[in-house]
Amino acid sequence: MNPLHPDLPFTRYLAADGRLLAELPPWADDFDLLCRLYKQMVLARLFDQKAVALQRTGRIGTYAPTVGQEAISVAIGALMKAEDVLVPYYRDTAAQVMRGVKMEEILLYWGGDERGSAYVDPGVAEDFPLCVPIATQALHACGVATAMKIRGEHRVAVTTCGDGATSKGDFLEALNVAGAWQLPVVFVVNNNQWAISVPRRIQCGAPTLAQKAIGAGFHGEQVDGNDILAVYERLQLALERARHGKGPVLLECLSYRLGDHTTADDATRYRSASEVKQAWQEEPIKRLQTFLAAQGVWNEAREQALIGECQAQVQQAVEAFEAAGNQPLESVFDYVYAQWPAALAEQREQFFERAARREEGGDHE
Numbered sequence: 001m002n003p004l005h006p007d008l009p010f011t012r013y014l015a016a017d018g019r020l021l022a023e024l025p026p027w028a029d030d031f032d033l034l035c036r037l038y039k040q041m042v043l044a045r046l047f048d049q050k051a052v053a054l055q056r057t058g059r060i061g062t063y064a065p066t067v068g069q070e071a072i073s074v075a076i077g078a079l080m081k082a083e084d085v086l087v088p089y090y091r092d093t094a095a096q097v098m099r100g101v102k103m104e105e106i107l108l109y110w111g112g113d114e115r116g117s118a119y120v121d122p123g124v125a126e127d128f129p130l131c132v133p134i135a136t137q138a139l140h141a142c143g144v145a146t147a148m149k150i151r152g153e154h155r156v157a158v159t160t161c162g163d164g165a166t167s168k169g170d171f172l173e174a175l176n177v178a179g180a181w182q183l184p185v186v187f188v189v190n191n192n193q194w195a196i197s198v199p200r201r202i203q204c205g206a207p208t209l210a211q212k213a214i215g216a217g218f219h220g221e222q223v224d225g226n227d228i229l230a231v232y233e234r235l236q237l238a239l240e241r242a243r244h245g246k247g248p249v250l251l252e253c254l255s256y257r258l259g260d261h262t263t264a265d266d267a268t269r270y271r272s273a274s275e276v277k278q279a280w281q282e283e284p285i286k287r288l289q290t291f292l293a294a295q296g297v298w299n300e301a302r303e304q305a306l307i308g309e310c311q312a313q314v315q316q317a318v319e320a321f322e323a324a325g326n327q328p329l330e331s332v333f334d335y336v337y338a339q340w341p342a343a344l345a346e347q348r349e350q351f352f353e354r355a356a357r358r359e360e361g362g363d364h365e
């Protein structure tokens with residue numbers, strides 16, 4: 001039984017040290033699948049490290065590290081069908097990349113380039129760009145799911161957010177409409193224990209975030225978000241349930257934000273080194289690696305080969321990002337409105353006048 005809430009399942013198969021705690025579902029006998037999941041997690045971690053380094057050297061503007069969130073995002077990327085729609089937040093780049101978004105597009109996005117949200121792969125044309133405004137995407141996902149339901153399609157909208165986002169009106173309104181209309185939507189809450197400097201324990205008075213689903217009339221549950229086998233199993237069931245008209249699901253994944261909130265943050269100012277050290281003992285990649293090694297399907301040689309392969313993929317993405325060059329400055333005005341409101345049209349005019357003056361050498365503002 002879940003000590004935090006008697007009516008809410010909590011699922012974990014792997015202990016922090018990779019030991020098996022419960023009998024695995026049959027799909028987990030497929031070691032090729034488990035190795036593919038492991039590979040994606042390693043790729044996500046290496047990409048993340050590179051993105052932070054690019055920000056530190058001034059090549060992208062800001063970045064939200066995803067270290068520690070790999071199990072959640074990779075399970076999403078592995079399980080969603082092509083025809084489903086992902087409505088992600090800013091720590092789901094692993095899922096985005098698995099669905100067809102290019103790593104260089106993620107870098108363009110964080111470099112402030114609009115091309116980073118205009119995915120070239122037609123397979124992800126209906127997925128949403130990553131969302132920085134907190135929780136607004138939960139309502140967008142309900143809009144998408146409403147369209148799917150009206151059309152009678154067997155598709156699911158999957159939306160993700162953090163623990164802090166679950167306090168927002170947008171999130172609660174989204175849960176309400178999802179429950180009232182029994183929409184084919186799955187809410188994946190990445191409870192990484194912190195919302196910038198606000199810890200989970202003062203974020204909300206309820207012992208779990210998953211129980212918010214009960215108030216909206218649908219199923220919620222918790223999983224260990226550092227155990228990809230648990231996330232995969234429960235998300236698979238959630239997607240099936242939503243796909244077959246059995247209503248929405250809220251999956252709360254318990255994890256930890258191992259990195260700073262973003263590259264503009266310094267988390268040492270508000271949390272202790274011992275807490276972070278403890279959280280590293282729980283992290284998802286080592287946990288799966290230890291399990292796979294104990295099954296005899298992973299070893300140091302495979303690990304080194306994988307790291308080399310992933311680093312080459314990341315390097316290729318960096319090169320593609322750098323070869324993309326700069327967008328024209330006026331692109332900041334594009335893509336938001338089909339027709340500019342008067343005030344924006346005026347600003348755009350001023351922008352061009354100033355740019356022309358600058359070119360003539362007369363404006364040094």
Ligand SMILES: Cc1ncc(C[n+]2csc(CCOP(=O)(O)OP(=O)(O)O)c2C)c(N)n1
Nearest residue numbers: 091132133134162163164165192194195196
């Ligand atoms: C509407 C809105 N309000 C405030 C912010 C500033 N902000 C950015 S991230 C964040 C905390 C989000 O925490 P959580 O939902 O737990 O996600 P995490 O970053 O921990 O993954 C806040 C308040 C924002 N981006 N959008």
Ligand SMILES: [Mg+2]
Nearest residue numbers: 162163194195
């Ligand atoms: Mg958080």
